[in-house]
Amino acid sequence: MFKTDCKSWQKNPIIGLTSSFGRNGSNDQVQINQTYLDYIRKHGGIPVILPADAQKEELEFLVGLCDGILMTGGVDLNPALYGEEKLNDSVEITPVRDKSEYIVCELAAAKKLPMLGICRGIQLMNVFFGGTLYQDMPTQCPSEIRHRMEPPFNRLVHQCFAEKNTLLFEITQKEVFGVNTSHHQAIKDAAPGFVVAGRSEDSVIEAIWNPQEKFMLGVQWHPERIWEIESASARIAEAFIAACRHK
Numbered sequence: 597m598f599k600t601d602c603k604s605w606q607k608n609p610i611i612g613l614t615s616s617f618g619r620n621g622s623n624d625q626v627q628i629n630q631t632y633l634d635y636i637r638k639h640g641g642i643p644v645i646l647p648a649d650a651q652k653e654e655l656e657f658l659v660g661l662c663d664g665i666l667m668t669g670g671v672d673l674n675p676a677l678y679g680e681e682k683l684n685d686s687v688e689i690t691p692v693r694d695k696s697e698y699i700v701c702e703l704a705a706a707k708k709l710p711m712l713g714i715c716r717g718i719q720l721m722n723v724f725f726g727g728t729l730y731q732d733m734p735t736q737c738p739s740e741i742r743h744r745m746e747p748p749f750n751r752l753v754h755q756c757f758a759e760k761n762t763l764l765f766e767i768t769q770k771e772v773f774g775v776n777t778s779h780h781q782a783i784k785d786a787a788p789g790f791v792v793a794g795r796s797e798d799s800v801i802e803a804i805w806n807p808q809e810k811f812m813l814g815v816q817w818h819p820e821r822i823w824e825i826e827s828a829s830a831r832i833a834e835a836f837i838a839a840c841r842h843k
């Protein structure tokens with residue numbers, strides 16, 4: 597029995613998950629929200645944490661073990677990465693994490709690994725491949741929708757309209773579905789080669805994908821917190837893990 601279980605477990609794809617880097621008192625901490633791990637496990641993947649403070653050699657080894665990469669959420673990217681100065685004090689950066697995630701992105705792209713970006717993850721993918729961001733949505737693109745919801749985060753608070761003929765629509769089979777929202781930045785210009793796949797009702801970009809790659813999708817909301825109540829978010833994980841299985 598154990599052997600059988602072990603074998604089927606070994607067939608599951610290994611998914612590398614990026615992590616946060618922060619401080620708690622005098623301690624530096626590498627962290628990840630547990631919901632990301634369960635989102636991967638519940639859809640048939642094995643989560644492996646890629647430490648936010650890892651150097652290149654360590655990441656080369658770890659990414660080498662992976663069948664796919666999930667770029668997770670977190671604080672803002674350094675605006676210098678897309679050629680801008682910090683707009684105001686609302687922009688909170690962690691250069692240590694930026695550096696390791698750039699290496700992960702480079703390695704994953706070179707290996708053509710399936711990539712899913714969530715929240716900061718979509719922003720990271722977009723900036724890495726040459727796109728730009730709104731640094732502070734309330735200042736730069738004010739809207740009636742507040743894209744920073746109050747907890748609990750497992751609620752649907754605005755909508756995403758999926759563009760036809762995109763991977764997002766192909767996966768979800770829905771033109772419109774509910775999402776949660778917990779971001780203070782958003783994509784301004786999509787990176788060269790990427791296509792906008794979904795927008796909210798106030799036209800904020802909620803999803804991008806790269807049609808030249810097998811699976812390179814970013815979403816601005818947090819599907820890992822709502823997949824049990826909105827099938828569109830569950831299907832994203834199913835399609836991602838399926839792509840990693842057949843990489």
Ligand SMILES: [Mn+2]
Pocket residue numbers: 743754776777778779796800802816817
């Ligand atoms: Mn939003």
